[in-house]
Amino acid sequence: MSFIEQARRTQILQHAIETIAELGYAQASVGQIAKHAGISKGVITYHFASKDELMDQIVTEVYAAAARFMEPRIERETTPAGMFRVYIESNLAFMEAQRSHIVAVTEIVANARTEDGKLRYAGASDESILEPVIEILKWGQETGDFKPFSDFALRVTAMSIRSSIDGVAYRLAAASSLDVRGFAQELAVLYLSAILKPSLEAKPDEKG
Amino acid sequence: MSFIEQARRTQILQHAIETIAELGYAQASVGQIAKHAGISKGVITYHFASKDELMDQIVTEVYAAAARFMEPRIERETTPAGMFRVYIESNLAFMEAQRSHIVAVTEIVANARTEDGKLRYAGASDESILEPVIEILKWGQETGDFKPFSDFALRVTAMSIRSSIDGVAYRLAAASSLDVRGFAQELAVLYLSAILKPSLEAKPDEKG
């Protein structure tokens, strides 16, 4: 795939993302995306085999970009609590920076369906996304920084955290204004005060 | 509006809810709903001015039903912690009992758009839903049962709780199996351990 071809695809993806973010998945027809990009419909079907491929690309790209943004920040941390806090903060920071990307992916994942009516991204979105959270929680238990949890309680906690984060995406989609950075800090405090072992003086790690 | 007319509308609403829950918002055309109900398309447009009105009715009805279910249970409680716990548990209990209703409303709220592309239920769903949670939290602060929170932290907490609850609706929509009752109990424990004032022996209220 040539450089220029790559550039064109990226450009179309960007317009698709913005169209979905603005109009929602259902209204984001190929025609609307083309109109947003100021090109003819044919251009899109020329560069992408199908609308599904376009949507797949958006989901894949945005997940990858999120991982590229979050991973180095998270891995820089040395304590479970630090990692937990940075997981939340970097996730929400990415959401704020790439607001329309996140909104688009949220729309796609919630709506794209296979021919038989099932959600296309139903499976993928759950376990693989939950996993990193669960790992941090388990590590915190092993080090003794976090309270001991039953397996079930641990899963509930992980799901709850993910829901709290994803809820921000929905609120961004609904165009509400939100102090995302402040939200992230308070959210970290909230969850940490629930999961940190209360021994002596429970203090989250220090950071600027 | 005659009694028989009311009955017919209710019947159509029920079929619409099931159709949306099964096929998703986008696939739930008037034709599909009519087929599910075993009636002709015309009947639906005869009883409802438009598809939008039908959707409005579903959202309104289900919210009202949830309120009818939750309110008496919540008001029976006498402590902030009890009320908080029952708020979560009764909400999730309703979700489990009326699973298809909740899935349908989730689908509608996430997808229904106005002509200019904005989410139809963007505004409504937020403040009015957040309010009862905020009230419980404030009351807990006044009684001294809950930690003191800044206004902002309190809002974040309320939003986080709502997101954790709504996340269950999405997981139910994605057809995943879930121990909803157990989830509710763990979720209450999780949040209470974050917001209860740690003085002496922090104990949630007793209940069977």
Add this chain to the structure above:
Amino acid sequence: MSFIEQARRTQILQHAIETIAELGYAQASVGQIAKHAGISKGVITYHFASKDELMDQIVTEVYAAAARFMEPRIERETTPAGMFRVYIESNLAFMEAQRSHIVAVTEIVANARTEDGKLRYAGASDESILEPVIEILKWGQETGDFKPFSDFALRVTAMSIRSSIDGVAYRLAAASSLDVRGFAQELAVLYLSAILKPSLEAKPDEKG
């Protein structure tokens, strides 16, 4: 299916047949058929689930009509030679009378394809159509009216006859003028002089 519904379907089928006969299968889009009928495209998709169903109906109807026309005439005959002659003559008479029907079916059978690119009516059109010819030939052999043939020669003869008859359909499709009745008589004479046993005075049966 109501009477009025049946009538509408028949009416649409008739317009579809004429459109295909005039423009060919490839050009006979739903839009063209609708234009020919003076109705909107939607009417056609309302009465027929798909274009394929419409095409199926045409093929089925025309084959049935041909059978209804030919069978009583053929069965009235009492000798193999008479039956053979009437088979050819009644077949071509039907073709001439229902020229556009035959042209349409010819177009459909030669062009309609399944998703994987294979001819949709490839199998059906061959054996079931060949069978009646083969039966007449076999009967003539048994009575001793026809020359003895090997099984293979008999099949070749049957295929050749069918091709000679179908060739008329193609010539009608190409809009050439043709004395079909005279053609039928000469064709019968030609084949009979090839297959009748030359013993004594080979004479086809008498008929006005």
Add this chain to the structure above:
Amino acid sequence: MSFIEQARRTQILQHAIETIAELGYAQASVGQIAKHAGISKGVITYHFASKDELMDQIVTEVYAAAARFMEPRIERETTPAGMFRVYIESNLAFMEAQRSHIVAVTEIVANARTEDGKLRYAGASDESILEPVIEILKWGQETGDFKPFSDFALRVTAMSIRSSIDGVAYRLAAASSLDVRGFAQELAVLYLSAILKPSLEAKPDEKG
């Protein structure tokens, strides 16, 4: 037209023929042909003014190739019966050897249309193709080898023979297996027994 240009055109024609034979006329888009040839679409429109010109070339080339194959074989014969038999056998031999070529031409002739919907090759294919058969039949009448026929009967006979031969092309297109050589021999016997004058001992010419 340069030698290299000629070679390129021939190469494209060959791929077009195979594409049409495999997928049928309607599915043989310029894109499909280009993909089959491993070149870009532009190459085809560069070497051929239009798709129509490409199709014209295929028809012309294949007809010419058939003539190049059949003519010397036919002209080697010295009797009308021999010529007649060799006409059929060499025609079918060419069909078998150049199966995809014949299938392609059959597809094109049956489907290619002018803008106003008429068959593009309706006229051309008939008279010029019928002529050689008619000539052989006339010669056989003049020598007294064949029965005397009316002009009309002679035309019917010629058309019937062509149809019997072309029918093989359609059966080859429908991917049915067929003993083409045996078919040719039986077909010649069938028609000769119809048209040879039955004087004394009618025997076709001898040949290995």
Add this chain to the structure above:
DNA sequence: AATGAATGAGTATTCATTCAT
């Protein structure tokens, strides 16, 4: 009160052709 029929705008996708490079 209910329905079957019809409409017309909208959907993704295909394709022959044009054209700058």
Add this chain to the structure above:
DNA sequence: AATGAATGAATACTCATTCAT
């Protein structure tokens, strides 16, 4: 000589809505 890119018209099909009966 070749190509990748782009176009715009055409395709079958879906659907909310209207309306006469």
